Amino acid sequence: MIENFKGIEFVRISSLPEEQRQQIWQSFQRDKIIRIVKDQALLNDCILHKDYLSWMSQQEKQVLKPVVERRRRPSVQNVFSKLAFK
Numbered sequence: 001m002i003e004n005f006k007g008i009e010f011v012r013i014s015s016l017p018e019e020q021r022q023q024i025w026q027s028f029q030r031d032k033i034i035r036i037v038k039d040q041a042l043l044n045d046c047i048l049h050k051d052y053l054s055w056m057s058q059q060e061k062q063v064l065k066p067v068v069e070r071r072r073r074p075s076v077q078n079v080f081s082k083l084a085f086k
Contacts, residue, residue, distance in 0.1 A: 001015055001016070002049050003046075005036055005038050008036070008048070009048065009049035009050075010034070010036065010046040010047060010048055010049055011046070011047055011048075011049055011052045012043060012045055012046055013025070013033070013045040013046070013047065014045050023059065024047070024055065027055075028047065028055060032047055032048070032051050033045065033046065033047055034046045034047065034048065
C-alpha cells in the first residue's frame with residue numbers, strides 16, 4: 001500500500017479498500033491529493049503517507065467519539081437516585 005518514489009512516501013487512493021476510497025474522495029482535502037510522474041506515467045490519486053495516517057487518525061476518533069460519549073452520559077436512574085438522597 002505504501003509506495004516510495006525518490007524518497008516520497010505516498011499512498012495511492014486507488015489501492016485502498018473501496019470504503020476508504022469513497023471516504024477519502026468525500027472528505028479528504030483536495031489540495032493534499034498530489035500527482036506523481038513515475039516511469040512516464042501520471043499517478044494522479046496520491047496522498048502523502050503522513051497525510052493518510054493523519055486522516056486515518058481523524059476517522060478513528062470520529063468513530064470512537066460517540067461510544068465514549070455514550071459511556072460518559074449519566075443514566076436517568078443515577079440522576080434520580082442522587083437527587084432523592086440529597
